Amino acid sequence: MQSEAAIPVLSVRDLTVEFVTRRGTLRALDRVSFDVARGEVLGVVGESGAGKSVTGSAIIGLIDPPGRIAGGEVVLSGERIDNLPDEAMRKVRGRRIGMIFQDPLTSLNPLYRISEQLIETIRVHTDLSAAQARARAIALLDEVGIPAPERRIDSYPHEFSGGMRQRVVIALALCAEPDFIIADEPTTALDVSVQAQIIALIKRLCKERGTSVMLVTHDMGVIAETADRVAVMYAGRVAEIGPVRDVVKAPLHPYAKGLMGAIPSLEGEAKRLVQIPGTMPRLSAIPPGCAFNPRCAQVFARCHVEQPELIAVGDRRVACHLYDMPQSLHDASHGKPEIAA
Amino acid sequence: MLAYILRSLMQGLVVMLAVAFIAFSMFRFVGDPVVNMLGQEATLQDRAELTERLGLNDPVPLQFARFVGDAAQGDFGISYRQGRKVSSLILERLPATVELAVLSAIFAFVLGVALGVYAAIRRDGWIANLVMSLSLIGVSLPTFLIGIGLIYIFAVELRWLPSFGRGDTVALGWWTTGLLTASGLKSLIMPVLTLGFLQLTLIMRLVRSEMLEVMRADFIRFARARGIPERRIEFRHALRNTLIPVITIAGVQLGGVIAFAIVTETVFQWPGLGALFVNAVQFVDVPVMSAYLLFVAFVFVLTSLIVDLIYVALDPRLRSGNPAMAK
Known part of the structure; x- marks a missing residue:
């Protein structure tokens, strides 16, 4: 039924990650599901600790012990990868899934030249000779906007500025032309003036190559500008996922509404920024029912007992009981749920 | 990088001088070298002669400078006990x-x-x-x-x-x-x-x-x-x-x-x-x-x-x- 193009590059189903600690098992991801289509940029937003980075680590198979994937599956271009043996998974990393980390200052090995790190990565994944790999590395550096790449390639990481290092990191992630890139807060550690350049670079490169991106960030501006779709995460669960226009302009989930309300806007009259009261629960103390219920303005009885599943509302899916209420159960005091603003 | 090496060399030199001073002090504080070399029965004149010959009457800084100079050339004096260099x-x-x-x-x-x-x-x-x-x-x-x-x-x-x-x-x-x-x-x-x-x-x-x-x-x-x-x-x-x-x-x-x-x-x-x-x-x-x-x-x-x-x-x-x- 599905054509070749319609198979998502990445499909995550009910992904659950647990950390076994002395004080019990903490669930960092709870049945997270989403797809990323070919060439699509999926933004993943949420507060610190919402599970954004863990999702990226789980997909690429780099969850550090005592964490482990406790359930669900990760399917890359139709092939399940979460249960691959170590060696097979290593070949997926870099070759089919690339990853860009947050801090370019610490992502590069300080003791090796850029050329050594690039050529090493290229040769691990291809049959190129050292000379060919070097030529390719220079071409890559040129592509990510490093000036005079044939000269700069033999520099050490500390000889580059932060923004330039992040370009090198991007070149390293793209070395073997992966189909899918996980960018974990790629601009958080950079100067504001450089952030836009790096985002534009990632966007351009992935568009040219048809690479799909999972862009993890807590910068809504970056999401609005870059992503095609956005997933809002809260306490290890997906709260809402859908096209970026809809979710940013007219969020459904009360948490997503809060998140969007907290973004300052320069256009229009100066509105008061809306804060979400309280803080996200710790993993060890997630309330029963909907994890957001202590902070939700529209909370009602069902939210305390039943965990909401993702349900389709138009083009998007949202995990909130407000959109799944049989008429008979309507709580009169809250009135009809407002679906769009 | 040259500056780095030079600085290391300078530090080493300072350490060596400090230790040399301690080694030099040992001669003055651990026993009397004249007594050690001549024994208890030597005459006062012998002692005075040896003291003069060893340069022990010179000012201390001069003695130290001589000690450092000799040590730098590998001359540490004569063993009291074995009588050899x-x-x-x-x-x-x-x-x-x-x-x-x-x-x-x-x-x-x-x-x-x-x-x-x-x-x-x-x-x-x-x-x-x-x-x-x-x-x-x-x-x-x-x-x-x-x-x-x-x-x-x-x-x-x-x-x-x-x-x-x-x-x-x-x-x-x-x-x-x-x-x-x-x-x-x-x-x-x-x-x-x-x-x-x-x-x-x-x-x-x-x-x-x-x-x-x-x-x-x-x-x-x-x-x-x-x-x-x-x-x-x-x-x-x-x-x-x-x-x-x-x-x-x-x-x-x-x-x-x-x-x-x-x-x-x-x-x-x-x-x-x-x-x-x-x-x-x-x-x-x-x-x-x-x-x-x-x-x-x-x-x-x-x-x-x-x-x-x-x-x-x-x-x-x-x-x-x-x-x-x-x-």
Whole structure:
């Protein structure tokens, strides 16, 4: 039924990650599901600790012990990868899934030249000779906007500025032309003036190559500008996922509404920024029912007992009981749920 | 980079001068050199003559300058007890100590790094745990006990190895070596194990903890995310980063091995500098003691200089002339 193009590059189903600690098992991801289509940029937003980075680590198979994937599956271009043996998974990393980390200052090995790190990565994944790999590395550096790449390639990481290092990191992630890139807060550690350049670079490169991106960030501006779709995460669960226009302009989930309300806007009259009261629960103390219920303005009885599943509302899916209420159960005091603003 | 080396050299020079001052002071505070040389029954005139001849009436700074000048040319005076030049006594004993110490250092460093890396990679394996437990014993056992234990097992009970001395040596010019004869090599085994064991365990534990630390670094994670094989990550990316702090500490420790082989040399009747020093202390032979003090300082300064150079070779951040970039 599905054509070749319609198979998502990445499909995550009910992904659950647990950390076994002395004080019990903490669930960092709870049945997270989403797809990323070919060439699509999926933004993943949420507060610190919402599970954004863990999702990226789980997909690429780099969850550090005592964490482990406790359930669900990760399917890359139709092939399940979460249960691959170590060696097979290593070949997926870099070759089919690339990853860009947050801090370019610490992502590069300080003791090796850029050329050594690039050529090493290229040769691990291809049959190129050292000379060919070097030529390719220079071409890559040129592509990510490093000036005079044939000269700069033999520099050490500390000889580059932060923004330039992040370009090198991007070149390293793209070395073997992966189909899918996980960018974990790629601009958080950079100067504001450089952030836009790096985002534009990632966007351009992935568009040219048809690479799909999972862009993890807590910068809504970056999401609005870059992503095609956005997933809002809260306490290890997906709260809402859908096209970026809809979710940013007219969020459904009360948490997503809060998140969007907290973004300052320069256009229009100066509105008061809306804060979400309280803080996200710790993993060890997630309330029963909907994890957001202590902070939700529209909370009602069902939210305390039943965990909401993702349900389709138009083009998007949202995990909130407000959109799944049989008429008979309507709580009169809250009135009809407002679906769009 | 040149400035870096020059600064290391200057620091070494200052250390040497400070130690030279202490060594110089020993002559004045540890007994009276005139009495030591002439004995109790000398006449007052003899004493006055010798005092004048030794230059002991000159101002102290001048005496110190003369002492430093002589020492720099390898002249440490005459041994009170043996009546021979201290420099030739030291040269005679030097090969035995150097061979013992260098072999111990190599043994400790090579095996220490190998076992440390193994213990870090196979962190939860039973062999790694066994090695770690044994290393704890190594850290806490005193050196002489290891030496005596080895002598008991391999010399007394099994009769495989000689319990004392260097065995037969071959003279290469003024240098005598025990490395070219079977008995010389056999004689080296136990002293080398004894002297190197403590350093081995310290280096091993240090390598293990540093390596575990490095394996948590972002660039290791990023290397994994690029699909670099695990062996390559461990031995190429992690090991070199591990060795930088290890070499600093190991260098100072190995300097200590060369300098303080005293206990091991005493246990094995090793005819080296340590034994010379122990004898000198017994007979208050101040010229030998002060020369030994200078030798120890020199070894430390030299090893730390070599460590600095290795440091530069390993860490490109130092080569670009800004040491502040290195963390």
